[in-house]
Amino acid sequence: MKKLFEKGTIGNCRLKNRVVMTAMTTGNAGKNGQPTEQLVRYYEERAKGGVGLIVTEIFRVNEEHGVAIGNQLSALDVNNLPSLARMVARIHSYGTKIFAQLHHGGSTNVPAMNGGKLYAPSAIPNVSGIVPEPLTLEQIEELKQQFIMTAVMCKAADFDGVELHCAHGYLLCEFLSASSNQRTDQYGGSLENRCRLPIEILHGIKAACGADFPVMVRFSVDEYDPDHEGSITLEEGIEIAKRFEAAGADALDVSCGNYFSKYGENIEPYSYSQGWRKANSKAVKEAVKVPVIAINTIKEPEVAEQLLEEGCCDFVGVGRGHIADPAWVRKAQTGRSGEIRKCIGCLYCFETLTSAGYVRCSVNAQAGREACLAEPVNNGDGRKIAVVGGGPAGMQAASLLGRRGFDVTLYEKEAQLGGALNLADKTAPYKVKLTWLKDTLAGEVERAGVKVRLGEEATVETVAAGRPEAVFLAAGAAPVRPALPGLDGANVVQAHDVVAGKAKVSGRVVVIGAGLTGLETAKMISGEVESLAIVDMVPQLGAGMYPGIFVDIMRQLAAVSPTLLPGHKLEGVGDGVVRLTRLEDGAAVELPADWVVLAMGQKPDSAAVAAFDAAFDRVVVLGENRRVPGRIATSLSDAYIAAFAFDPEA
Ligand SMILES: Cc1cc2nc3c(=O)[nH]c(=O)nc-3n(C[C@H](O)[C@H](O)[C@H](O)COP(=O)(O)O)c2cc1C
């Protein structure tokens, strides 16, 4: 991987390699916009991990109507400068450079955080139907000065440069896009006018901070938003790129999509392949001379290298890859790509950010908790621990306990490690990302010196024979099969068995349960069956799923036009029919069915928990034995925290 580790420059800023960690909001700033110790530790880990440039999460530039989230960075208060400068110094100590991202959310902001009002270029309803007020010329002038002032403050705090956020449907993108900008003054209409505000800000920053202070521009070269007339297409995006270059931008950070479009191309779900949008950055690179940074749903360093070799960009943007594994670059550089905990594209990070206000990661329990989950203490001292269950929770607990110096034996009843991951990765080719996770966890188990006993059912007796001081129990759960008429028939099968290839369905198929398992299974069989119906008791399909993932699966399912029956309760299965009750009015409904696939959730093995609890002093319950429905995120983080916190002396 020669190109990835070449030095590069953005303006006068020299970077030690070609990897840029793109801006990702964490919600870890302090109440007044200052960096907290947690936030600094988060960035410090990524700098330690070898990345050339970190672009910070969004800084607000306006306190009245520019607040995008709680706990957002701000440089407007001079009192924040010392802590910002300390953060920058800690990043610099690893040879990594850092730019601040300057942002205003426009109509995507939340009124409650902004004095009840939203502002945008034009009075066009946002996704929630709220109509923003068009900014007056005086407000535009004031905002321009606030962007410039924030850049001045960031320079004073020793940042190496700034990035103007003109992407994803936020305020400056709303000015650029004819779909959101219907102004008739000098800031609307022609492309020149729509580019005017960001370009005036760019000129203003250069004038105030000096021509040699790097200013990078992030923009959506294609909004992928055909539903909104006038949205930016690649052709216009390239013209925008040329205008930014002519205006003095030192680099262009090529993103895409916006928050108005349905499919979230700017932060793609797992079905998108690596490099799917490389033609965008290549087209920009061919049109400009300044460096081009390309985000491309990159998970593997080898793909990043390939993009550089193909001339698709000068720098590769790796966003979520850095949440998932802060040492992404270091591992790639030292020939350990296989050890990277790769991002699986599940969007849990964005889900937690938007629902809880802080970022968590499915595959990295430390993400967003760097300040409290630092290096684990090595005090296992060869004490014996048994881990029952070789799924994600069991593998995570076993490897961390092994790293802590315990003598760990991991029992798995199947012939291979992986547990539920062995099934989940079968539903579609792009689910190979779960195979990566399984392989990485298994590699960690091996490197931690864990003794693995495969193909062995761990009973209280077999485990007790090893005389462990504690048992970590992560033996999984069994699929639910309600006691209803006909459900014991040969044509009623569990989704897990369909996915595992143990059951084959055909003809008219009804899937009961429209959570992630039901929908993924439906998608998997959709090409092979005569007709497909999906039923759930709750009034909305995809309950509990992150909307971005749900929309993505439904888009793929739409191709086979399944019959969708939310709000219907299963009553039983008869001869060639599934019997349901429509909950709205109690009406009986019969659906023709040759096969019925159950995806009705999991039931923890409470008998196993009780048996181990009775036999051992210390039992730590994990995975689906601890909570259902199981999610990779909660399984791995529960296991990590339990193994991290386990006190052998207690
Ligand atoms: C949790 C999260 C927060 C994000 N916050 C920002 C942000 O503050 N500014 C921004 O320009 N992009 C933001 N993004 C988008 C990323 O910078 C990046 O463009 C996107 O995740 C796609 O790249 P990736 O596949 O390498 O992650 C965010 C993405 C995630 C997952």
Ligand code: SF4
């Ligand atoms: S939560 Fe999922 S999408 Fe986000 S960084 Fe982690 S693995 Fe990737």
